[in-house]
Amino acid sequence: MAVISRGFLGRKRERRDDLPPGQYLTEDFPVLSAGPTPRIDTAEWSFAVQTESELHQWNWQQLHDLGPEDIATDIHCVTRWSKLGTSWRGVSLDKIFETVKTNYHFVMASSYGGYTTNLPLEDLLGGKAWIATEFDGAPLDPEHGGPARLLVPHLYFWKSAKWVHGLRMLPKDEPGFWEQNGYNMYGDPWREQRYW
Amino acid sequence: MTGVWKVGTVTAVHAETPTARSLQVEIPEWPGNLAGQHLDLRLTAPDGYTATRSYSIASAGPGTLVQLAVDKLPDGEVSPYLVDEVRVGDELELRGPLGGWFVWRPDQAEPVQLIAGGSGVVPLVAMIRAHEAAGSAARFRLLYSVRTPGDVFFAEELAGLQKASANLDITWVYTRRTPDGWPFPAGRVSPELLADATIPASDEPTVFVCGPTSFVETVADILVGLGHPAERVKTERFGGA
Numbered sequence: 001m002a003v004i005s006r007g008f009l010g011r012k013r014e015r016r017d018d019l020p021p022g023q024y025l026t027e028d029f030p031v032l033s034a035g036p037t038p039r040i041d042t043a044e045w046s047f048a049v050q051t052e053s054e055l056h057q058w059n060w061q062q063l064h065d066l067g068p069e070d071i072a073t074d075i076h077c078v079t080r081w082s083k084l085g086t087s088w089r090g091v092s093l094d095k096i097f098e099t100v101k102t103n104y105h106f107v108m109a110s111s112y113g114g115y116t117t118n119l120p121l122e123d124l125l126g127g128k129a130w131i132a133t134e135f136d137g138a139p140l141d142p143e144h145g146g147p148a149r150l151l152v153p154h155l156y157f158w159k160s161a162k163w164v165h166g167l168r169m170l171p172k173d174e175p176g177f178w179e180q181n182g183y184n185m186y187g188d189p190w191r192e193q194r195y196w
Numbered sequence: 197m198t199g200v201w202k203v204g205t206v207t208a209v210h211a212e213t214p215t216a217r218s219l220q221v222e223i224p225e226w227p228g229n230l231a232g233q234h235l236d237l238r239l240t241a242p243d244g245y246t247a248t249r250s251y252s253i254a255s256a257g258p259g260t261l262v263q264l265a266v267d268k269l270p271d272g273e274v275s276p277y278l279v280d281e282v283r284v285g286d287e288l289e290l291r292g293p294l295g296g297w298f299v300w301r302p303d304q305a306e307p308v309q310l311i312a313g314g315s316g317v318v319p320l321v322a323m324i325r326a327h328e329a330a331g332s333a334a335r336f337r338l339l340y341s342v343r344t345p346g347d348v349f350f351a352e353e354l355a356g357l358q359k360a361s362a363n364l365d366i367t368w369v370y371t372r373r374t375p376d377g378w379p380f381p382a383g384r385v386s387p388e389l390l391a392d393a394t395i396p397a398s399d400e401p402t403v404f405v406c407g408p409t410s411f412v413e414t415v416a417d418i419l420v421g422l423g424h425p426a427e428r429v430k431t432e433r434f435g436g437a
Contacts, residue, residue, distance in 0.1 A: 002244070002246070002289070003203055003239045003287045003289050004240050004242055005239040005240050005241070005243070005277070005286070005288070006286055006319070007277070007281050008239045008240070008241050008247075008277050008281070009242075010239070010241045010245045010246075010247050010273060011247075011273050022246075022248050024247065030409065030434075031409045031413075031433050032433060033431060033433065034297055034430060034431060035426050035427065035429050035430060035431050036419065036420045036426045036429050036431065037413060037416065037417065038426070071314075075361060079250055080249065080250070113426055114426075121404045129250070129360065132407060136400050143373060143409075143413055165388060177297075178297075179298070181295065181296035181297040182294055184297055193293060196197055196199065
């Protein structure tokens, strides 16, 4: 049973259907990272998908040749802030996977700097995930994951790997960085899948 | 279990700075925690509305008495309650311990450089306490950046440890106003200062940096520039960008 906190009333509030349980709204764009921010020149940048049999690679220009699109979405961080109506530009993972053949159903995303996070492949397909290169009409700042980050806004934001460098297809789900350090394997904000 | 809400009772409160205070909370079901971990704290209003925030834990070890230290955010919802309202005997709901990355374990023998901005010192104090409690021979160095002398958390304890401990060295940095007679002008951390007052990369320390986002970004960039491998620099950031 919940303990009522003596003298606590909380902020004036309206019920919002677009805010997952346990989240609060922020106008800021807070940063959560485990280490220093890598700086990657777009001239050096590359993105790879490693399947059971093939390695697919894109450089910065080849990524953009796939056709970026505008994305309007809400984002939810496990540290409890949510930011609604954010605008991004990026390339849909559907376009990346058009030329990728795999029988594996799980993905380990990896980043410059060594960060990893795991996702089911189906969560990256069907217009639900992008490689984002712009935020609010400007190139993505390094501290927010630039030059390119994964954007998987229907999951907690640690799944949207900053400084994304590649995806490795896996036959079964394996834990990434935060998933080995106490956080949930899937991370659905609407089911509050924060921790182990 | 980490995921279960536990009830704790506030057993002591102490003003740390004009805007911050520490709370001792007795949590009978607390399983103990590693130095550097955090917890979730939940407040519930009479109508059932809840607000939850994460706070670093200043204490470490197997006990059920947990210490938090909370800085009041001007437009905060939970921190003003914890700093201004809560009193001894009040019950709080807590969940944790959480996080397995930004932690120091007593079996770590390598040198450790701690770098704190403001209330970012809280998880680093837990590490210093764990280091003392274990009688660890690992070399520990803390660089603690605050605006003014009145903004130091755990001031007496840290000053005492600085004198008493053979394996702990503390460097104070004042960004707005120094103590009277301080030999250096007030100023922010710089590459020169970090090169002078922290364990060099050649000694292969693990570095923990905690503070506001802009402070952590600045410090982590400088550390990488000084030759620390990025994977040995662990960071924890808070606040808006």
